[in-house]
Amino acid sequence: MTPKTKRRMPWRKVGHELWTDEAGHGLSGLAIALRVMFEARSTGDDTQLVKGRSMPQTGWMLRESGAPLSVTKIALLVRFPEQDVVSALAELEEEEIIVKSDSGAWGVVGWASRQEDESAERKRQQREREAKRDGGGTASDKSVTSSGQSEETSEEDGDGDGDGDGEKKTGDREPESRAAAAFRLVTTLATLHPPTADQRWKPKNRTHLAAAEALLTTDGDPGWPDEVIDLVTDFSAICAQNREEAKFWLAPRMLDLVPSPQSKSGKSRWETIVSVVGSWRAERRVQEQEAHQRREQGRAAERQRVADRMAELENLARNGEPAFARQLRESGQKSTPVVDHKACLSAAQEAVADARRGGRDPTLEEIERAVRKSQSGGT
DSSP states (O other), rough: OOOOOOOOOOOOOOOOOOHHSSGGTTOOOHHHHHHHHHHHHHHEEEEETTTTTEHHHTTEEEETTHHHHOHHHHHHHHSSHHHHHHHHHHHHHTSEEEOTTTSOEETTTGGGSSSHHHHHHHHHHHHHHHHHTTTTTOTTOOOOOSSSSSSSSOGGGGTTSSSSTOOOOTTOOOOHHHHHHHHHHHHHHHOOTTTTTTOOTTTTTTHHHHHHHHHHHOOTTTTHHHHHHHHHHHHHHHHHHOOGGGGGOOTTTGGGSSSOOSSSOOOHHHHHHHHHHHHHHHHHHHHHHHOOOOOOOHHHHHHHHHHHHHHHHHHHHHOOSSSHHHHHHHHHHOOOOOOOHHHHHHHHHHHHHHHHHTTTTOOOOHHHHHHHHHHHHOO
């Protein structure tokens, strides 16, 4: 069982810094959309680790069960091709706006500091009730709202300790019935039908609904329907690229839990699908890790180039231009303008400081642009 996460509130705060901070100035439109969605869709989970370290202020993209939300599912949520979403996620990760946990969950950095904890809302309501009582009212003096309901929460509605825990929690939702979950699964299967497959799922077909319900009864975890939907979502993406795998997209037999007599592996069709998706996900994780390593190597190389250039500018500001360069210029063998190296260093340092204030590393191009500007009168 996946550790339980903090319940989602029915609303989220989206701070103005999403539109004003420098880290987001160069983002693509899709990356901005993902950033807003992460801010609104994330939830807290102290069990998520990044390189073994806790990230308590980070909000994570998780399913109700607490499992990571896959890139495929994120692509479905924003209704963009998966490869475009992967590129946009790389943009956000490069700007250190999001991180990826060791378990594969995407998280938005600093999310918790921009949200209000649910317990804070309950405590505020409790303080308001206590203030009314201290103001001369009694526990039995209940103000009535326009809807005719008592504003005061009686102890009978809670656990009797008056801390507000007995109030209805706005983030809770009624548990989904098995029939409703089956209908949702079959509807999803009908929507995800890959072009390489033949047999379509039909949400009103009783046989299809019965097959979905039979699969969902194998696990009592409330998050199990979401996990199944994630599995078939990924399998649909696999089938769209591989016609051989699409042979398993059969309504309703792809959800069979009993191996067929013709099965050479001894696995049921559903077990085969789970195995195929597991291998595909593992391969994608390797690809994502390799891509992440390449980005990190690129960042390290750029940081080294910046460090080398800053060291060069500091040396020139301290010692002036090399003697041989001055001799060439003075002899007329080389036509080069006189350079104010101290102004160059000052401009480069300001460019570095600007980047740091924006929460990112400076680039060599930014430094060179600042140096050129310092020698061209600010144009």
